[in-house]
Amino acid sequence: MDILVYGIINSVTLSLFSLGFTLVYSISRLPNFAHGALYITTGYFIWLFLNRLGCSYPLSILLGVSLAGLIGAMMYRLVLVRIRGMEISEIIATYAIGLAIIEGLRWGGLRGTTFTLPSFASGSRHILGVSVDDQRLLVVMVGFSVFAILYLFVHLTRNGLALRGIAQDERAAMMLGIDSDRMAIVSFAIGSSLAGLSAALILPLGNIVVEAGYNVLLFSIAVSVIGGLGSWAGAIIASFIIGFAQILTEKFLSAHFQMVIALLAIIITLLLKPSGILGRQKELEERV
Amino acid sequence: MRKKLGRGIAIVAAVMFFGISFTGIAPAAEKPIVIGAPLATAFLYGWVAERGIKLAVEEINAAGGVNVGGRKRPFSVEVIDTRDLEPGVPVSDALLGLEKLILDKNADFIIGGPVRSEAALAAMDLLNKYKKISILTTGALTPAYHKKVAENYDKYKYCFRITSHVVEMANDFVTLLSDVKKGHGFNKVYIMVQDVAHARGGGEAMKKMLTASGWEVVDMKIYPTGTTDYSIALNDVARTKADIIFLWMDMPESAILLKQWSGMKLRALPMGFVNAAEQPGFWKATEGKGEYLIVNLVNGGNAPANITPWTMKFAKAYEKRWGLEPEGYGTSSSYMAIYTLKEAIEKAGTTQSDAVIKALENVNLMGVYGRISFDKATHQIIASNDPKLGAVTGIIQWQKGKRVQVFPPKVAEAKILLPPWMK
Numbered sequence: 001m002d003i004l005v006y007g008i009i010n011s012v013t014l015s016l017f018s019l020g021f022t023l024v025y026s027i028s029r030l031p032n033f034a035h036g037a038l039y040i041t042t043g044y045f046i047w048l049f050l051n052r053l054g055c056s057y058p059l060s061i062l063l064g065v066s067l068a069g070l071i072g073a074m075m076y077r078l079v080l081v082r083i084r085g086m087e088i089s090e091i092i093a094t095y096a097i098g099l100a101i102i103e104g105l106r107w108g109g110l111r112g113t114t115f116t117l118p119s120f121a122s123g124s125r126h127i128l129g130v131s132v133d134d135q136r137l138l139v140v141m142v143g144f145s146v147f148a149i150l151y152l153f154v155h156l157t158r159n160g161l162a163l164r165g166i167a168q169d170e171r172a173a174m175m176l177g178i179d180s181d182r183m184a185i186v187s188f189a190i191g192s193s194l195a196g197l198s199a200a201l202i203l204p205l206g207n208i209v210v211e212a213g214y215n216v217l218l219f220s221i222a223v224s225v226i227g228g229l230g231s232w233a234g235a236i237i238a239s240f241i242i243g244f245a246q247i248l249t250e251k252f253l254s255a256h257f258q259m260v261i262a263l264l265a266i267i268i269t270l271l272l273k274p275s276g277i278l279g280r281q282k283e284l285e286e287r288v
Numbered sequence: 289m290r291k292k293l294g295r296g297i298a299i300v301a302a303v304m305f306f307g308i309s310f311t312g313i314a315p316a317a318e319k320p321i322v323i324g325a326p327l328a329t330a331f332l333y334g335w336v337a338e339r340g341i342k343l344a345v346e347e348i349n350a351a352g353g354v355n356v357g358g359r360k361r362p363f364s365v366e367v368i369d370t371r372d373l374e375p376g377v378p379v380s381d382a383l384l385g386l387e388k389l390i391l392d393k394n395a396d397f398i399i400g401g402p403v404r405s406e407a408a409l410a411a412m413d414l415l416n417k418y419k420k421i422s423i424l425t426t427g428a429l430t431p432a433y434h435k436k437v438a439e440n441y442d443k444y445k446y447c448f449r450i451t452s453h454v455v456e457m458a459n460d461f462v463t464l465l466s467d468v469k470k471g472h473g474f475n476k477v478y479i480m481v482q483d484v485a486h487a488r489g490g491g492e493a494m495k496k497m498l499t500a501s502g503w504e505v506v507d508m509k510i511y512p513t514g515t516t517d518y519s520i521a522l523n524d525v526a527r528t529k530a531d532i533i534f535l536w537m538d539m540p541e542s543a544i545l546l547k548q549w550s551g552m553k554l555r556a557l558p559m560g561f562v563n564a565a566e567q568p569g570f571w572k573a574t575e576g577k578g579e580y581l582i583v584n585l586v587n588g589g590n591a592p593a594n595i596t597p598w599t600m601k602f603a604k605a606y607e608k609r610w611g612l613e614p615e616g617y618g619t620s621s622s623y624m625a626i627y628t629l630k631e632a633i634e635k636a637g638t639t640q641s642d643a644v645i646k647a648l649e650n651v652n653l654m655g656v657y658g659r660i661s662f663d664k665a666t667h668q669i670i671a672s673n674d675p676k677l678g679a680v681t682g683i684i685q686w687q688k689g690k691r692v693q694v695f696p697p698k699v700a701e702a703k704i705l706l707p708p709w710m711k
Contacts, residue, residue: 002519002520002523003520006517006519006520006523009517009519010517013517106330107330111330111331114567114569114572114573116543116572116573116574118575119547119575122551122575123551124551124552124553130523131519131522131523131526131551131552132519133547133548133551133552134551136517136519202516205516205517205544205547206516206540206541206543206544206547207540207541207543207544207564207573209514209540209541211513211514212514212516215514247520250509250520250521251520254509254510255509255510255511255512255515255520255521256483256510256511256512258512258515259512
């Protein structure tokens with residue numbers, strides 16, 4: 001039973017890590033390699049608002065997540081808009097921004113165990129006979145809520161439909177009057193806010209350490225590649241595959257193979273189905 | 289008016305000129321003895337070593353400096369960030385840093401790191417090349433360091449270590465666990481270690497030693513650096529009814545493990561080498577959920593305790609200088625390394641390497657964590673459970689927000705407590 005319970009928790013956590021990355025790519029076709037940096041920056045912002053400026057916890061989270069969204073939008077507006085379409089430059093630029101943020105935080109003193117966020121819930125309970133702490137249950141509940149809200153947003157709202165339009169066929173959407181750059185900014189803002197939201201939920205489980213930024217990016221890439229670059233549903237399916245594979249690895253093999261499993265899954269996917277589980281880059285498969 | 293102004297300027301200029309001249313012709317200060325400190329300053333073991341070294345240097349300089357053959361010379365410190373604890377940074381970077389300290393900064397002695405074992409071992413050849421004495425104070429816990437000195441004394445005689453090592457630490461843990469076993473009837477241990485060389489080595493050593501001393505080692509799990517969920521193993525601990533969770537981890541994320549342990553109210557006492565739990569900030573970081581954890585701080589004095597008369601004096605001076613209690617492994621040993629070097633230089637009456645080596649080999653100083661003396665063949669500090677005989681370890685338990693010394697018995701300030709759900 002612990003495999004089922006913790007498999008679900010781990011999978012939802014991975015989905016939360018990667019949803020923002022997938023969303024940005026699906027709309028703007030830009031791989032946001034600063035995704036992990038935004039995750040850890042949000043944690044630091046929340047810590048700052050809470051401990052240095054004396055804001056309440058909910059307000060700190062709101063401000064932190066909003067700032068992450070703003071940084072994401074600014075990243076596109078100030079830097080990426082100039083190099084859009086030049087794939088290598090996009091990767092270099094986003095990776096460089098991420099690296100600068102993460103290493104800047106390290107250089108600025110974000111180290112050790114002192115940077116922590118309080119848990120929302122401190123108790124634990126038994127689910128199907130397995131002991132689970134309340135904070136992790138909250139992660140699962142919020143995770144599923146985020147999936148539902150995102151689904152409703154892109155199916156029922158004007159902006160959401162515009163985002164889907166761009167994701168499905170950018171040229172056709174532009175012919176219908178949808179501003180591609182504006183939608184890219186919106187996607188960066190939402191994607192970065194999602195990175196921030198996952199930080200607000202997951203970082204209270206441990207410490208705010210810069211290395212987490214790299215891990216989040218790595219898992220986001222793994223989930224996106226396996227699920228199919230740009231496919232939201234694919235990302236969720238891939239999260240569950242990797243999530244359960246990791247728990248099974250920990251249970252029956254050893255925890256230190258968890259990252260190996262994620263990377264191995266990328267290689268297998270690229271060999272068998274290069275566009276990922278629900279990816280739509282058919283030309284890639286044809287080429288292979 | 290202009291004349292007056294001109295005169296005024298001339299007077300001020302003259303005063304400034306003579307002032308500067310007088311400064312210039314004042315008796316020249318003695319040439320400082322340069323301490324080179326290669327440290328991973330972004331990590332606990334690096335920054336605490338830097339603070340310990342600087343505190344000792346400031347104290348010694350304020351008291352007049354080091355008496356070198358009748359002349360008082362001050363210490364000066366040059367710190368370089370070796371980054372050797374950062375993932376992916378090659379050992380060669382730490383060696384470049386060390387070489388820079390010797391060649392560019394003209395370091396007379398090397399105190400502190402390199403911090404990572406691999407880098408410290410690789411640095412031994414450089415120290416021989418430049419004939420520079422080094423006192424290793426932090427990080428590197430591998431027994432290979434002092435074994436190399438013993439195997440090739442002439443080449444590695446420049447290398448001293450004033451801190452403990454993995455084998456000593458494992459012995460201390462086994463002794464402590466024997467006491468716990470007698471006191472509470474525990475007999476099952478579950479080992480969880482980080483996937484890094486020293487932790488895997490420490491875990492394996494503990495597994496063998498505990499098995500040999502009658503413990504049942506239920507399982508040993510190895511976790512990659514950065515793991516944020518330990519639920520599966522902790523559920524295994526509950527299922528197997530282990531009495532002790534033995535940890536060997538130096539990643540900050542190990543605080544998560546303690547939070548989960550407390551949340552699950554597991555009937556197993558956690559203990560081990562847990563970097564995240566060494567610092568005073570651990571209590572706040574875990575919202576008090578790390579209470580009852582037993583941690584090995586490698587050397588005494590890395591938390592306030594009454595080991596020798598110097599221990600609390602050091603702890604108070606550290607708190608006054610840096611605004612918080614001694615923080616963890618590397619603090620007291622780095623501080624003591626400077627005083628030990630001072631003692632050796634004064635005995636030798638020179639800073640020449642061969643003379644200082646002989647003096648260091650014969651050092652006998654009652655320090656912050658017991659008697660400081662080196663084994664002549666290995667240049668490893670002599671350890672003991674009695675501070676009058678040698679350097680004692682600092683094993684503490686988190687009790688009501690404080691790090692309380694619980695081992696060795698001669699200097700223990702409290703008994704080991706069990707969490708209420710284990711009673």
